[in-house]
Amino acid sequence: MSERSVPVPSRAPGSAPAAAAAPAPGVPRLAARGLVHRFGVTTALAGVDVELGDGESLAVMGPSGSGKSTLLHVLAGILVPTSGVVTLRGREVQGLGEKERSLLRRSRYGFVFQLGQLLSELSARENVALPAMLTGTSRAEAEAAADRWLAALGLAGTEGRRPGELSGGQAQRVAVARALVNRPEVVFADEPTGSLDQATGHDVMKVLVDSTRAVGASLVVVTHDADVAAWCDRRIDVRDGLVVAPGSTTRAGVGPRPGERAGAPGGDLLGPGGAR
Numbered sequence: 390m391s392e393r394s395v396p397v398p399s400r401a402p403g404s405a406p407a408a409a410a411a412p413a414p415g416v417p418r419l420a421a422r423g424l425v426h427r428f429g430v431t432t433a434l435a436g437v438d439v440e441l442g443d444g445e446s447l448a449v450m451g452p453s454g455s456g457k458s459t460l461l462h463v464l465a466g467i468l469v470p471t472s473g474v475v476t477l478r479g480r481e482v483q484g485l486g487e488k489e490r491s492l493l494r495r496s497r498y499g500f501v502f503q504l505g506q507l508l509s510e511l512s513a514r515e516n517v518a519l520p521a522m523l524t525g526t527s528r529a530e531a532e533a534a535a536d537r538w539l540a541a542l543g544l545a546g547t548e549g550r551r552p553g554e555l556s557g558g559q560a561q562r563v564a565v566a567r568a569l570v571n572r573p574e575v576v577f578a579d580e581p582t583g584s585l586d587q588a589t590g591h592d593v594m595k596v597l598v599d600s601t602r603a604v605g606a607s608l609v610v611v612t613h614d615a616d617v618a619a620w621c622d623r624r625i626d627v628r629d630g631l632v633v634a635p636g637s638t639t640r641a642g643v644g645p646r647p648g649e650r651a652g653a654p655g656g657d658l659l660g661p662g663g664a665r
């Protein structure tokens with residue numbers, strides 16, 4: 390798809406800019422070397438190396454218990470690895486304190502998890518606005534940005550609804566909007582379609598991949614589903630805490646995505662008449 394066809398909302402005035410400097414040539418956006426993570430006597434990661442380029446999407450596959458979620462949590466600074474190094478644009482982050490890691494996660498990363506992650510007492514608008522408010526954007530500006538994101542992802546008219554009043558697919562689109570409202574550098578998604586039927590999961594993956602790419606973010610997707618992994622530029626397989634099939638390409642650059650007609654414009658997230 391054409392990146393220009395994705396209607397990315399402009400940044401709200403006064404909203405927190407991505408904290409990143411311009412990327413240094415040859416430095417991966419996110420990288421890990423020799424990651425080991427143990428939970429007591431269980432070794433969840435046994436020495437993982439991984440790199441993620443600017444704007445690249447990476448699927449992490451593997452059987453249950455192989456270490457996929459642990460890898461995502463360590464890459465995202467949710468967990469501190471037992472040993473090994475994680476760098477964001479060349480800067481080590483695994484040694485940061487909890488407060489700094491929390492700030493890093495809020496301001497430079499976005500997260501999409503399985504269904505049920507939205508705050509049930511808040512409206513769709515408030516759920517999306519929250520990360521912007523947590524990084525210093527005023528409520529009015531954050532909610533205006535939230536409305537733009539919801540409209541861009543095909544959810545105009547649902548702003549005031551609570552998660553319980555949304556379909557599963559709509560709720561995951563709200564989650565994608567929430568992950569992107571701060572224009573993160575990396576989006577981490579753990580089984581983002583895990584609770585959805587195949588057709589709805591396809592729609593959510595399309596929105597996730599297209600909109601993440603449109604803001605220039607890189608994407609890590611943990612999944613059991615090869616169809617979900619096929620949306621990503623690259624795939625790694627994790628077994629027993631090790632990467633066993635690094636770098637196999639699942640979608641050779643420009644080929645149509647699953648279910649997408651060859652030659653069809655892929656990025657019309659707004660539907661007919663919705664582009665601005």
Ligand SMILES: Nc1ncnc2c1ncn2[C@@H]1O[C@H](COP(=O)(O)OP(=O)(O)OP(=O)(O)O)[C@@H](O)[C@H]1O
Nearest residue numbers: 428431432433451452453454455456457458459460
């Ligand atoms: N908080 C924890 N405490 C103890 N052991 C844990 C914890 N989290 C994960 N583990 C163990 O670490 C290993 C890797 O778990 P992880 O959740 O990363 O696997 P996974 O590949 O994501 O699995 P699934 O696909 O089932 O979600 C497993 O043996 C798991 O039981």
